[in-house]
Amino acid sequence: MSEIAARSCVPCQHQVLVGHFCSRKWREKLNRHERQCHALSVPKLKKPFIKNQMAMNSATYSSRMTTDIPLYESPGASFDGYLEDKPRVFKAIFPDKGRSQQLNEEEWRIQMLPINFLFLTVWPVVEMRLRCKSGGRDYPPGVPEEITKVLELDVIRWKLQGLDDIFQPSQFSLGVKGALYPDRRGVRTRLKGQLEMNISFVLPPVLAMIPENVRKPVAEKVLRGLVENMKRKVNSSLLADYSKFKQEKPKNRV
Template identity: 65%
Template sequence: MSEIGGRSLCPCQQKVLFGQFSTEKRQHIARKREWQRHPLAELKERRPLVKNQVSVKPATYSSRITTDIPFHESPGASFDRYLENKPRVFEAIFPDKQRSQQLNEEEWRIQMLPINFLFLTVRPTVDTRLKCKSGGRDYPPEVPKEVAKVIELDITRWELQGLDDVFEPSHFELGVRGALYSERQGSISRLKGQLEMTMGLILPPMVALIPEDVCGNVADSVRPQTIL
């Protein structure tokens, strides 16, 4: 009995050993849990870097349309006088009166046709300005100085409606510049015009992984709707 009693542990020794065992076990479990958390923690640290790398590079798209057609001018109604009537010119460019509103003598607000992009529907609103210039002053670079009058078109403001905060791009630029004029060579008149459109945006993380060629195809389908 004495030998068995010598081998047995007193309550205090049992508490010490059990306490050491439980402490070591908790440390092992903690190390195991910590090791299991490392991949997730590393992934969380990498996510902002991936997001920034994607969002820093903006996607840009551009388009240019030119017009060069012969036309006949009546002696009593020249094309230059027609360009002076900016509301009439605007109605010829944007005939849908239900989607436009005149803001002042030179500016109109236009509700563009909806843009369908994957599962999103965007409704752009733009403010367009028309200016009639003459005498070669402040003409666009592509317009000859000898042209009597030119009507110049540009966008002064834009807004994207219908997007949630999650899908709204952190950066969006839309630029449209155009010119319309008559170039005369003797008795022959030609109607000439140029329209340039540039669009740049930083895609939100939800759609940043969409292939660029897919976005380009969508942009190509959007341009005629936006311009017309």
């Protein structure tokens, strides 16, 4: 009786006949029995079902434009020299002095015109950098190395104004990159440029309820309008100012 009682107190993985321990069959049985007991003693962990709400409610919209128009240069007043005067070029593209402020030699802060998106109105404030590059070094993608001078435009910082907390996105990213350059590789010189704008943000709950097939065309139309407005300024204001630049050059040489 004492032997039976002793055996009943042994843990379940050891309740086998001792005389059969040398048997391979019983060793396998023992191992299997141990795994079963261990599985019963340790509660099963449920696989976590992670639902990334932020990823589900994120949205990205983009728009891109190119410009390719004739450029008439004058001896002694090349477009390369004009691009070197970055404050002048900036003023030609953004003529409203009340909405811009020069921060340093290469950077400006701009209070952009209000953007209407669905039932929201937002006033973006961006800090833009203009840099001249030459010799094919570190040119933006798509600009041939043979180009003598490139003006690179890049938005480096931004913030949104005019949104209540309930409409403020938890994450927001604005990317604006552009390039402007004279292309003299053909028979006639051409003014070429490219501008790409990307917006990514996590939708606030109010906007997340609006279907994507409603949001997307509206957002793309807004971006397309901004990019096309920039293109018009390059094609008109910038060329008009370059014409003045050419007229001023002979006076400067006197």
